[in-house]
Amino acid sequence: MATQQAVYVYETPVRLWHWINAFSILVLAVTGYFIGSPLPTMPGEASANFLMGYIRFAHFAAAFVFAIGFVGRFYWSFVGNHHARQLFRIPLFRAEFWKEAWVELRWYLFLEKEPRKYVGHNPLAQGVMFLMLTMGSLFMILTGFALYSEGAGTDSWFGFFFGWVIPLFGQSQDVHTWHHLGMWYIILFVMTHIYVAIREDIMSRQSLVSTMISGWRMFKDNRP
């Protein structure tokens, strides 16, 4: 009985980042959707309406929170604990990683009887988070700030650091289209992620949702 039952996994900056990031993505996706599909009409004089202006303002404000958060989270992957590295460094060359990812996939597909225990993310979760969220966020930041540089001016520092992205895709509208597609890529991640977080909180042998709130991982049994 006397084995360790709870482990401290996610430090305060990681937990704060998680929820701020989730909130900024919510704002970015809703406002981004309306930037791509604006409301067809507004009542009254055009000069009395600034709705799209507010929507774009909210998008840009959330974008700065999102981008600064990403840089901060990357920094934390160097100074934080072992688990803080998982989003940015994947052990691609460890056979164990691939083997366990396979077992985990079978567990998600209801083909394994018993799940394994993990202190940090399981290998499958780690791989998907890296491909979809880490890479997806980087993609949205690069394409988003490239579009932003068109408004801020090509001679601004946005133009200097991100202007090169536009000719890479072709022209402005191509970047819009890819930035738009990137939103659905991230939404796909978010839907899967929330499903799995709640499913695993119930079905696995460890805590999930409360771990991202308090930082502590609780285990439901003492077996290895």
Ligand code: HEM
């Ligand atoms: C836009 C929405 C969201 C995004 C982009 C997101 C992204 C992430 C990322 C990147 C991690 C890994 C954290 C790290 O290692 O630093 C994570 C972990 C986690 N997220 Fe979210 N999340 C979102 C919403 C949610 C929601 C709504 C819930 C609650 C139901 C949730 C529950 C969790 C849990 C429980 C973990 C820890 C998983 C584990 O212990 O292995 N997330 N999330």
Ligand code: HEM
């Ligand atoms: C999860 C992150 C993000 C999502 C889901 C998102 C979503 C979107 C969507 C769907 C559009 C409309 C594209 C179109 O159909 O033309 C858009 C436009 C735009 N986004 Fe984002 N975006 C994100 C991050 C960012 C970031 C980090 C920036 C950086 C400043 C940014 C800047 C812009 C700009 C400048 C536009 C064009 C506005 C306009 O033409 O009026 N976005 N975004």
